[in-house]
Every structure is written in C-alpha cells, then in structure tokens.
Amino acid sequence: xxxxxxxxxxxxxxxxxxxxxxxxxxxxxxxxxxxxxxxxxxxxxxxxxxxxxxxxxxxxxxxxxxxxxxxxxxxxxxxxxxxxxxxxxxxxxxxxxxxxxxxxxxxxxxxx
Amino acid sequence: xxxxxxxxxxxxxxxxxxxxxxxxxxxxxxxxxxxxxxxxxxxxxxxxxxxxxxxxxxxxxxxxxxxxxxxxxxxxxxxxxxxxxxxxxxxxxxxxxxxxxxxxxxxxxxx
Numbered sequence: 001x002x003x004x005x006x007x008x009x010x011x012x013x014x015x016x017x018x019x020x021x022x023x024x025x026x027x028x029x030x031x032x033x034x035x036x037x038x039x040x041x042x043x044x045x046x047x048x049x050x051x052x053x054x055x056x057x058x059x060x061x062x063x064x065x066x067x068x069x070x071x072x073x074x075x076x077x078x079x080x081x082x083x084x085x086x087x088x089x090x091x092x093x094x095x096x097x098x099x100x101x102x103x104x105x106x107x108x109x110x111x112x
Numbered sequence: 113x114x115x116x117x118x119x120x121x122x123x124x125x126x127x128x129x130x131x132x133x134x135x136x137x138x139x140x141x142x143x144x145x146x147x148x149x150x151x152x153x154x155x156x157x158x159x160x161x162x163x164x165x166x167x168x169x170x171x172x173x174x175x176x177x178x179x180x181x182x183x184x185x186x187x188x189x190x191x192x193x194x195x196x197x198x199x200x201x202x203x204x205x206x207x208x209x210x211x212x213x214x215x216x217x218x219x220x221x222x223x
Contacts, residue, residue: 033211042213104155
C-alpha cells in the first residue's frame with residue numbers, strides 16, 4: 001500500500017510569507033503528526049491530529065497551525081515566516097497510539 | 113518533559129564490523145521504544161521496536177537492548193554494510209502515547 005505522501009517536496013519562501021504543507025497518511029491511519037527537523041535539533045514535535053481533532057501540541061508559536069480533514073489528510077500552515085523556520089517538515093501517520101509512526105519523505109522549506 | 117539523548121553524534125565503522133549505537137532516555141515511565149533510520153533525503157524509517165517488558169529483541173541483522181535500570185537503549189547492527197550508513201534515531205513513547213526523539217547518531221560505514 002502507498003506510504004505517507006507529502007507535498008510539495010521543496011519550497012522556497014521569503015520572510016513574512018505564509019506556507020501550507022500537505023500530508024496524505026497511509027490508508028486506514030487516522031493519526032497524523034507533524035515534526036520539524038533541523039540540523040542538530042533532531043525531530044521537534046509540532047502537533048498530532050486524530051479524527052480531525054488536535055490531540056497534542058508541541059512547544060511552537062501560534063504561527064504554526066494544522067488541521068485534519070475527514071479523509072485523514074492533513075495540512076500544516078506557517079504564517080509570517082521567519083528565517084529560523086527553514087527546516088525539513090515531516091509528517092507521520094499511525095494506526096493508533098499503540099504503534100510507531102510511518103514517516104513521509106518530508107517537505108524541505110527554505111525561508112530567504 | 114522528556115529528553116532522549118544519544119551518547120555519540122557520529123560513529124564510523126569498518127564494513128563487516130558490528131555497530132553499536134546508544135541512547136539514553138529520561139522517563140522511567142516510557143513503555144515503548146523505537147529505532148529509526150534516516151537516509152539522506154528521506155524520512156525516518158522504522159527499524160525495530162521494543163516494549164518495556166522486554167530487555168532484548170532481534171530482527172534481521174539488528175538487535176535492540178533495553179536496560180531499564182539505567183534507562184539505556186542500544187541498537188546493534190551485525191556485519192555493517194555500506195547501505196547502513198545513515199542517521200539513527202531512538203524514540204520513546206510516554207504514557208500519553210507521545211513519542212520523543214533524540215537528535216540522532218550519524219553512522220558512516222567505511223568500505
């Protein structure tokens with residue numbers, strides 16, 4: 001079956017702009033999480049959605065938001081982009097909380 | 113909060129040797145642990161997992177060891193191959209089903 005699909009793969013934005021990233025989970029997975037990955041920082045948890053509800057949220061400013069649709073697809077949005085937002089944004093899905101994640105290949109965001 | 117740390121940020125091994133990657137975790141209540149492998153340009157890929165009621169689990173060429181007494185996790189890769197070169201992350205799951213990841217260890221296999 002298809003894996004976790006993230007679009008786009010690469011993005012270049014300028015400071016102050018906003019961006020929307022998309023994630024399609026594995027079919028049947030209802031939980032979708034987003035992580036930010038930067039060199040030396042590892043994977044920083046952004047938020048998790050389950051059945052269209054945000055279940056957990058990491059320690060990120062309100063400029064970072066997300067949502068999940070009824071088909072479990074998810075989007076995350078970053079408004080008023082800053083240079084420090086440049087990172088690899090990873091989406092991961094899982095069947096339930098009992099299991100580990102399957103990750104997508106990520107969206108590489110560069111803010112200039 | 114949680115903290116998951118790795119003892120060494122980089123590791124170089126000769127092809128054919130065994131590799132050991134270590135990880136320390138801080139939450140004694142964490143009940144489930146996963147090792148992920150991330151190759152350049154890709155997302156992390158599941159390697160092996162272990163639950164807290166076990167101290168050892170083996171997969172194909174990989175073994176995970178869990179020492180709850182000292183809150184230590186290790187990944188052993190037997191007969192390391194060039195394709196094993198990647199960044200390896202450990203992750204722990206807390207009682208709220210939330211995963212926390214370490215910063216990763218970069219493994220380089222020398223041919």
